[in-house]
Amino acid sequence: MEFTCSRPELLEGVNAVIRAVSSKPQIPVLSGIYMETNDHVLRLVATDMEIGIEYKIPVQTNQSGATVVNARVFNEMVRRLPDSPVMFSTAGDHAALKVRYHGSEVTLNTMNPQEFPLLPTILDGDRVTLKASNFKEMTRLVSFAASTDEARPWFTGVLWDFHPDGLRWVATDTHRLAMLVGEVVHQQIAEPRQLILHGKTLSDVAKLLDDDDQELHMIMTSSQVLLEADRLRVILRIIDGQYPKYQQVIPREWKTRITISVKALSEAVDRASLASIGKEGSNIVKLSMDKDSLQIRSNSPEVGHIYEEVWIDMQGEPIPIAFNYRYLQxxxxVIGGDQVYLDLSGTLVPGVLRPLQDERYLYLIVPVRTV
Amino acid sequence: MEFTCSRPELLEGVNAVIRAVSSKPQIPVLSGIYMETNDHVLRLVATDMEIGIEYKIPVQTNQSGATVVNARVFNEMVRRLPDSPVMFSTAGDHAALKVRYHGSEVTLNTMNPQEFPLLPTILDGDRVTLKASNFKEMTRLVSFAASTDEARPWFTGVLWDFHPDGLRWVATDTHRLAMLVGEVVHQQIAEPRQLILHGKTLSDVAKLLDDDDQELHMIMTSSQVLLEADRLRVILRIIDGQYPKYQQVIPREWKTRITISVKALSEAVDRASLASIGKEGSNIVKLSMDKDSLQIRSNSPEVGHIYEEVWIDMQGEPIPIAFNYRYLQxxxxVIGGDQVYLDLSGTLVPGVLRPLQDERYLYLIVPVRTV
Structure with missing residues (x-):
């Protein structure tokens, strides 16, 4: 293998694939980045068997070949390379990788490329095309609501529910639920289906995408999703299992609708949270309201107590309610726009936030029972 | 106590004094910030008995008084305050602190201000005046060379050596030593003296100073230094003990002088360090040289090996030498300017870095014996 490459391009590739390298690899070769050159293309691959990422970089190749280098060491080295062209070469599949620039030379240990599990080539499956900007938006608005508790894998996931009205993205940790009806450029699905993908992994993928109108082509088998965009290919494992019937927990109507400034509510909750954190903190903020003001109260024996007032418009009767402040915060x-509705139906019924300018999104919070 | 204040000014004061709040306070009241209003001035004080910081803010006071609030909680609260004027009040020394803005109100628990150890008023002692910019420069160039091992307190300190040729700042952890001859605006010292101040604490103080020509007035007793600048007063404890005779370790002459680019050497050492870190890393980089090039070599069984070349000018004969890369890095x-001298006198004699444009500074590194 022999190729010449510049630092910025190589760094972009390493930054992309390194997200798939596990900090605790199941087998030693997974601590590495697979590199292969062929026909003026350098292909970088990394995988932790949950996610696999492949990134292609145009380079000047003199000789085809493959090798695997330790991801952490290679990443640190690439960051420190000079801006001048750098030559990479191996004398064979099992030889060390030589990196040459100026009069200097780095010799890196390598692993056997034949042991590296490359990404499968998926050809058959349902197909869907999304815009990268929409994929990023969906991830931002929904993924954070998933659980981080790996004991119940469905709740660590984001549901993609292919529905007649669009592609619904849903995440819940049972205390709150976020749902966005996403836009699809094109889809070709054999029959209506649901699939669950890991929320944290989707957020990682979103970070790799440019915030533009680039199209993402996806092929979905029964166990995997392959995502392709420009230089990038990503394989995601579909989480097994049946997602809970989320529609049942979303209230169909409201008794009281509060219209409130996102910024004012956010700042008031941030301040009120001060007296609900700490050793003796309950994480609870209590909401009460009248015609044109929302009152937020919190207290802890340790800190003291906080009373906040925010101007609102209210339709319906006051419904006192208490929430874990984190789920509000x-x-x-992530909710954009100036104003949001807070729809309430009872002290023990979930409250629902809906942005005024965006009917595609809702965020539901289960209230806390207080004495 | 009652005063009105805006968030940015109060935040500046809290940011300043909070550096003196210990994460493990010896007595409960030291987890707090002391606040006192008098004559349109709010005085904030915090101390961990090692350092004490006082900061004065002009405010509109309606009623004098004092209180102590938990530093962590108060800091978090001030950050979240709205930009509109905020009113603070207590109904007495032992009452809660009320914070009011818009229609909202925070009630914070307080501690007894009479229990708070205020900074002593120092009047008698040696005096010295430095420019804030020089104080910051001295700290930046010297403090990092001090040890962090509290078992030998002198080595955690920076020595201020009042010498006929100026105020020498010296720090060493016994593996390397930094020395800067600092500029003094004015001094009035009864007799030549040395004092040791905690290096980390000096760096904290430097962060509080503006990078300008503001003058710092210092009064030094046998046990404490009081530093005054504008709104700020800082008390530092002098570390007991006799500083080692540092002059003896500084080579008076060199046998070989290497002139080298700071940037090129720095980048080469950064890269070479890659093969000297890790579980099996030695932290060692080996230097060899000929008339116009310096060679740096490092290796580890884990990573591989690295060979770097940097252009130099050399006077004298080649002297192979090995250093812990961290001490070079x-x-x-911190060394500015384009080029630096590396002065060598033998394989086992400390090497000395001296910036070409700044004769006031030197940095010495004890070499590592290699096989």
Whole structure:
């Protein structure tokens, strides 16, 4: 193998695939990045068997070949390379990788490329095309609501529900639920289906995409999703299991609708959270309201107590309710626009946040029972 | 106590004094910030008994008084305050602190201000005046060379050596030593003296100073240094003990002088360090040289080996030498200017870095014996 490459392009590729390298690899070769040159293309691959990422870089190749280098070491080295062209070469599949620039030379240990599990080539399956910007938006608005508790894998996932009205993205950790009806450029699905993908992994993929109108082509088998965009190919494992019937928990109507500034509510909740954190903190903020003001109260023996007031418009009767402040805070951080509805139906019925300018999104919070 | 204040000014004061709050306070009241209002001035004080910081803010006071609030909680609260004026009040020394803005109100628990150890008023002692910019420069170039091992307190300190040729700042951890001859605006010292101040604490103080020509007035007793600048007063404890005779380790002459680019050497050492870190890493880089090139070599069974070449000018004969790469790296990061001398006198004699444009500074590294 022999090729010449510049630091910025190589770094872009390493930054992309390194997200798939596990910090605790199941087999030693998975601590590495697979590199292969052929026909003026360098292909970088990394996988932790949950996600696999492949990235192609145009390079000047003099000789085809493959090798595997330790991902952490290679990443650190690429960052420190000079800006001048750098030559990479191996004298065979089992030889060390030589990296040459100026008069200097790095010799890196390698692993056997034949042991590396490359990404499968998927040809048959359902197909869907999304815009990269929509994929990023869906991830941002939904993934954070998934659980991080690996004991119940469905809840660590984001549901993709192919529905007649569009592609629904849903995530819940049973305390709150986010749902966005996403836009699809094109789809070709044999029959209506649901699939669950790991929320954290989707967020990692979103970070690899440019925020533009680039199209993402996806092929979905029964166990995997292959995503392709420009230089990037990503394989995601589909989480086994049946997602809970999420539609049943979304209230169909509201008794009280509060219209409130996202910024004012967010700042008030941030301040109120101060007296609900800490050793003796309950994480609870209590909401009460009248015609034109929402009152938020919190207290802890340790810190003191906090009373916040925010101007609102209210339709319906006041419904006192209490929430874990984190579930409010996290949603308010991602919801855009000036104003949001908070729809309530009872003290023990989930409240629903809906952005005024975006009917595609809702965020539901299960209330906390207080004395 | 009652005063009105805006968030940005209060935040500046809290940011300043919070550096003196210990994460493990010896007595409960030291987890707090002391606040006192008098004559349109709010005085904030915090101390961990090693360092004490006082910061004065002009405010609109309606009623004098004092209180102590938990530093962590108060800091978090101030950050989240709205930009509109905020009113603070207590109904007495032992009452809660009320914070009011818009229609909202925070009630914070307080501690007894009479229990708070305020900074002593120092009037008698040696005096010295430095420019803030020089204080910051001295700290940046010297403090990092101090040890972090509290078992030998002198080596965690920076020596201030009042010498006929100026104020020498010296720090060493016994593996390397940094020395800068600092500029003094004015001094009034009864007799030549040395004092040791904690290196990490000096760096904390430097962060509080603006990078300008502001003058710092210091009064030094036998046990403490009081530093005053504008709104800020800082008390530092002098570390007990006799500093080692540092002059004896600085080579008076060199046998070989290498002139080298700071940037090129720094980048080459950064890359070479890759093959000296890790589980089996020695932290060692080996230097050899000929008339116009310096060669740097490192290797580890885990990573591989690295060979770097940097252009140099050399006077004298080649002297192969090995250093812990960290001691080179840390100095090269703070040394300014284009070029630096590396002065060598033998394979087992300390090497000395001296910036070409700054005769006031030197940095010495003890070499590593290799087979």
């Amino acid at each position: 996290e949603a308010l951080r | 840390e100095a090269l990061r």
